[in-house]
Amino acid sequence: MNIMVVGGGGREHAIIRKLKENKDVETIYALPGNGGIAKDAQCVGISATDIEGITAFAKEHAIDYAVVAPDDPLVLGCVDALNAIGIPCFGPEAKAAIIEGSKVFSKNLMKKYQIPTAAYETFSDMDAALAYLEDAPMPTVIKADGLALGKGVIIAGTREEAREAVKEMMADKKFGKSGENIVIEEFLTGPEVSVLSFTDGKTVVPMISSMDHKRAGDNDTGLNTGGMGTIAPNPYYTPEVAERCMKEIFLPTIHAMNEEGRTFKGCLYFGLMITPDGPKVIEYNCRFGDPETQVVLPLLESDLLTIMQATTNGTLAQTQVRFSDRHACCVIMASEGYPVSYEKGYEITIPEETWDRVYVAGARLEGGRLLTSGGRVLGVTAVEDSLEEAIRSSYEAVRTISFGNAYYRTDIGNKALECVRR
Ligand code: AMP
Ligand code: GLY
Numbered sequence: 001m002n003i004m005v006v007g008g009g010g011r012e013h014a015i016i017r018k019l020k021e022n023k024d025v026e027t028i029y030a031l032p033g034n035g036g037i038a039k040d041a042q043c044v045g046i047s048a049t050d051i052e053g054i055t056a057f058a059k060e061h062a063i064d065y066a067v068v069a070p071d072d073p074l075v076l077g078c079v080d081a082l083n084a085i086g087i088p089c090f091g092p093e094a095k096a097a098i099i100e101g102s103k104v105f106s107k108n109l110m111k112k113y114q115i116p117t118a119a120y121e122t123f124s125d126m127d128a129a130l131a132y133l134e135d136a137p138m139p140t141v142i143k144a145d146g147l148a149l150g151k152g153v154i155i156a157g158t159r160e161e162a163r164e165a166v167k168e169m170m171a172d173k174k175f176g177k178s179g180e181n182i183v184i185e186e187f188l189t190g191p192e193v194s195v196l197s198f199t200d201g202k203t204v205v206p207m208i209s210s211m212d213h214k215r216a217g218d219n220d221t222g223l224n225t226g227g228m229g230t231i232a233p234n235p236y237y238t239p240e241v242a243e244r245c246m247k248e249i250f251l252p253t254i255h256a257m258n259e260e261g262r263t264f265k266g267c268l269y270f271g272l273m274i275t276p277d278g279p280k281v282i283e284y285n286c287r288f289g290d291p292e293t294q295v296v297l298p299l300l301e302s303d304l305l306t307i308m309q310a311t312t313n314g315t316l317a318q319t320q321v322r323f324s325d326r327h328a329c330c331v332i333m334a335s336e337g338y339p340v341s342y343e344k345g346y347e348i349t350i351p352e353e354t355w356d357r358v359y360v361a362g363a364r365l366e367g368g369r370l371l372t373s374g375g376r377v378l379g380v381t382a383v384e385d386s387l388e389e390a391i392r393s394s395y396e397a398v399r400t401i402s403f404g405n406a407y408y409r410t411d412i413g414n415k416a417l418e419c420v421r422r
Contacts, residue, residue: 126167
């Protein structure tokens with residue numbers, strides 16, 4: 001089989017490694033992939049948002065199955081375009097990807113179908129938003145409606161900060177069209193859990209739970225990033241919480257999307273907060289999380305391609321999805337200065353024996369050398385019998401890798417360890 005994976009980060013690298021385990025897979029193309037992915041797939045210089053280029057490539061290369069991994073091509077209708085030329089895909093159509101593409105849509109969906117989430121108001125008029133803030137309890141959370149590279153969420157501690165955030169989004173258009181509409185919502189507290197799930201629109205199969213570490217600095221300080229490390233499973237996600245999530249959140253969401261004529265197929269990501277009032281949805285993503293995928297897929301024992309095809313064919317209920325009972329930790333190595341500004345172009349050295357634990361996010365090949373080319377450069381995942389060992393083993397591997405201006409958090413997994421030890 002010829003497989004095409006759209007995207008070029010650490011998440012796509014982890015997906016490609018797993019797909020390669022299937023014996024029927026002959027060639028995997030990555031569009032565009034990156035210098036590290038090039039070790040595992042044929043990288044093609046077509047951008048993940050070039051829908052025309054992607055469909056033309058798929059037609060020319062007899063692609064049997066396509067995996068569309070990032071949010072932007074999904075929201076732009078990449079799956080619709082590939083389906084239109086007869087290529088089966090993993091991922092939702094645009095009308096279902098809106099669950100991530102518009103926060104106004106997802107908040108209204110949750111309200112209509114009584115899915116637990118933070119209380120909120122939506123605004124398309126700045127003066128109305130500013131007036132609302134006058135009496136709103138602080139802290140409050142301001143979210144741009146559309147995709148904003150994970151940066152469109154501001155937690156405002158004071159009224160002044162909240163006003164500033166609203167003005168930045170609505171008047172200064174910091175996030176372009178994404179900020180034309182905004183959501184202002186209640187600030188929730190509690191541990192966060194990411195649950196990725198497979199769904200064919202009828203059955204929903206949660207994957208093993210995980211915990212992201214979004215802030216740039218140790219002890220959750222500094223700016224929000226795309227994610228600086230993950231662990232799985234997440235100890236806060238107890239069997240009782242999982243049962244409530246299935247009943248109150250996962251099944252109702254699949255049902256709600258069907259009712260709206262927006263059947264979701266692919267990976268639906270539930271960003272949850274376990275609040276004192278029970279689990280609530282912080283956000284939906286229409287795709288695998290990054291870097292959650294880098295700890296979840298290494299623990300998957302069943303065949304990924306078979307499961308993906310089952311989400312497309314509607315046969316997920318008859319398909320085995322089994323996870324290992326071991327533990328995984330992924331530490332992201334970034335360029336110092338990320339997520340603001342950073343230098344790139346430094347050579348990366350990775351010992352041969354560490355390679356199979358490395359998922360490359362931001363690197364390019366030049367004359368056979370691997371050079372840094374992004375903020376998040378790579379992730380190192382270790383799988384061990386306990387969380388403690390997974391953390392230690394992943395940091396051990398991190399210390400064998402070097403590149404100029406390398407930066408990583410030193411406390412990935414500590415919060416989860418506290419929970420385990422309680
Ligand atoms: P998001 O991009 O929606 O995942 O938001 C980024 C981060 O902001 C989340 O991981 C949470 O830590 C935080 N966050 C988002 N919404 C809320 C909320 N209503 N209350 C508290 N924290 C939030
Ligand atoms: N790690 C969070 C995300 O993929 O959006």
